[in-house]
Amino acid sequence: MAELTQNEKKLLAALEPLKTAGPDTLSQILGTREDAVIQHAHLLADRGLAEVLRTTEVSYRLTDEGIEYREHGLPERQLYQSFGDSIPLPDLSKNPFSKIGIGQMRKKGWISIKDGVVKKTGTASEGDDERALRDPSIGGRPVQDLVKRGLLVEEETVSVSIRITSEGTALVRAGLDLTEETGTLTRDQIISGAWKDLALRRYDVGKLPKKAYPGKIHPYQRLIDHMRHLLLEMGFTEIQGSVVQSAFWNFDALFQPQDHPAREMQDTFYLGERLAVPEGYERVRDMHLFGGETTSSGWGGAWSRDKAEQCVLRTHTTSLSIQHLACNPEPPVKAFCISRVYRREAIDPTHLPEFEQLEGIVMDEGVSFRHLLGYLKEFYGRMGFEDVRFRPAYFPYTEPSVEPEVYVDGLGWVEMGGAGIFREEVTAPWGIRHPVLAWGLGVSRMAMLRLGLKDLRLLYRSDIEWIRETPTWVPEHRRGR
Structure with a gap:
């Protein structure tokens, strides 16, 4: 067995006459901190000289609502006492306790309801839950029911005690050298050679130190920041905008017809607010109706200004891109946006109703699909991602369109978003005469691939252990900078 440190010896010597003691008692005897006592106790436990015992005690505390009901009775008890043998249900429903109390009275068999009349069925003797409200220490099912009702709060108290083993006792009785050791040498001790006569503290260089957890940015936010820095390095300007957008900018300005399925309630969060259409909206209206002044024939049918003024939670960040282009119709334009978007999605491992989207646009003279x-x-x-390929695709407001794919070991080719050149119907109403390259990708999908996750929801959970253990990812081209 490796030699004990001085702190371990002192702890054993203090523990031996007590046999078992708490860290608070031992810290007072040794004149040190409780966490230091526990740390040294674990080291002794590794050697079989002591045991660290953890005891968990469960207790219950009344909430403010629970205190009130303990004094005045549970809602069902107060409701029960508010009427005689019977009462019309509509009249009883006016009582402020009816919402909770009627259901509880029926559950406990205190009343019956027939033909709209509430009748008492018995004496309604005191129940176990009422006794538990007065004395939560009785435990059991009644107490758990009160916890579910929010009248009690369960609290756990963990206590630690340290017990010396027979091996530890034998070692103390055999004699421990408690000579004070020197852990740090001074300059004078080194120069004079006095260090040679000192009892030097021994250090086990093979022992791992206590793990330290420095402050750390969430892995998902770190990845978003990295994307932002990449695009800024590539010469792009970041744009931002409101979460709430008019249907005009979210749909109409992008040449999505007003009867497009994406506008339906199952895909979009509609709000009660309204936003006026911007000046020049007639050009977008005409584009929908008959193609405006372009060669397009538009969508035909009807176009409603009222529908265009409805407010939505933005379903994509492209609504910000088209607004930026409308304000900057002359080249060059290189802009991007990384923001959250909202869609009515059922929550599962690969879908959430809100997620981050990265949007990029380039407008300049002579740019093409190759760019x-x-x-x-x-x-x-x-x-x-070293291997990237593209396959043809369709999107409502770009033509031609592609879907970029990247190759991931173990998964194969993975689709990463959509891209294309804005259609003339999108750019012409704003006087834009040059091609606009546009793309969008789901940031969360990229994050899942980079972080090796299979459940999208993990990106949004405050899992401290996962944040601590996830390494800081740095791409190959940035390493060594």
Whole structure:
């Protein structure tokens, strides 16, 4: 057995006459902190010289509501005492305790309801839950029921005690050298050679120190910040905008017809507020009706200004891109946005009703589809995906359109978003005469691949252990900087 440290010896010597003691008692005897006592006790436990015992005690505390009901009776008891042998249900429903009390009285068999009349069925003797409200220490099912009702709060108290083993006792009785040791040498002790006569503290260099957890940015936020820095390095400007958008900017300005399925309630969060359409909205209206002054024939049918002024939680960040272009119709424009969007999705491991989306646009003289593919390949390459490919796709407001895919070991080719060149119907109403390259990708999908997750919901949970253990990812091209 390796030699004990001086602190371990002192703890054993203090513990031996007591046999078992708490860290508070031992810290007073040794003149040190309780956490230091526990740390040294664990080291002794590793050697079989002591045991660290943890005891958990459960107790119950009344909430403010529970205190009130203990004094005046549970809602069902107060409701029961508020009427005689019977009462019309509508009259009883006016009592402020009816919402809770009627159901509880029926559950306990205190009343029956027939033909709209509430009748008492018996004496309604005191129940176990009422006794538990007075004395939660009785425990059992009644107490758990009160916890579910929010009248009691369960609290756990963990206590630690340290007990010396027979091996530890034998070692103390055999004699421990408690000579004071020197842990730090002074300059004079080294120069004079006095250190040679000192009892030096021994250190086990093979023993791992206590793990330290420094402050750390959430892995998902760190990845978002990295994407932002990449795009800024590539010469893009970041744009931002409101979460609440008019249907005009979210749909109409992007040439999505007003009867498009994406506008239905099952896909979009509609709000009660309204926003006026901007100046020049007639050009967008005409584009929908008959193609405006372009060669397009539009969608035909009807176009409603009232529908365009409805407010929604933005379903994509493209609504911010088109507004930026409308304010900056002359080249060059290189902008991006990383923001949260909202859709009515059923929550599961791969879908959430709100998530982050990255949107990018480039508008300049002479840019082409080839430039778009180059931007995407460069961006994904800097994100650590070496193999990138593209396949044709369809999107309502771009033509031609593609879906970029990256190759991931163990998964194969994974689709990462959508891209294309804005259609003339989108740009012409704002006087934009040059091609606009546009793309969007789901940031959360990228994060799941980078962080090795299978459940999207983990990105939004405050799991301290996961945050601590997730390494800081740095792509190959940035290492060594």
